[in-house]
Amino acid sequence: MKVPAQPYRCALGKVQPVVTDLDAVKRSGWREQHILVISDQDERLDFLEREFIRRIGERLYGSGGQHG
Template sequence: MKWLQKGYGGERSDPEQVKSEGWRKQGLLVVSPADPRLTWPEQELVRQLDDKLYGKRPQQPARP
């Protein structure tokens, strides 16, 4: 029998499930301003909150 340390092998959790559990258990919200489930005003609110709490992100060069 092969023994693996905790965290190695097995099934990975679905990222959406991890986010959902984080919100329910710890009150942590993980959301991307680019999430297509958000309306434009909601995306803009997330961007404004990010800028206020963490500062503006460096500008990414435009892709051709």
Template sequence: MKRFPKGYGGERRDPEQVKRDGWHEQGLLAVSVEDDRLTWPERELIRQLGEKLYGRRDGGREVHHG
């Protein structure tokens, strides 16, 4: 029987669980501006923070970094 290092093989975590763990363990927040659980003012705040930290989104076209 092969043994794999932690994180290799086995069960794959749900993306929401990855986000939740990132918040609880590292204080990282991954949020979509289109998340229906947020109110309009909350989505607008997320959009403004994203633009302040990373610049405006490119309207759905591919973004090139570098």
């Protein structure tokens, strides 16, 4: 008779981080609290949209220079 082997359970499995879906967090933030989180480097935006986002960021928070 074959008995299925129990999978080994590592004690460290409990401390593994849970991967967060960042787009889902951003989506719910927008829908529930009208908070928009977006990078001026987001490739889903065209040039004018990225420039608009950059200018809003600079107006509200000052010039932070380029990153990346």
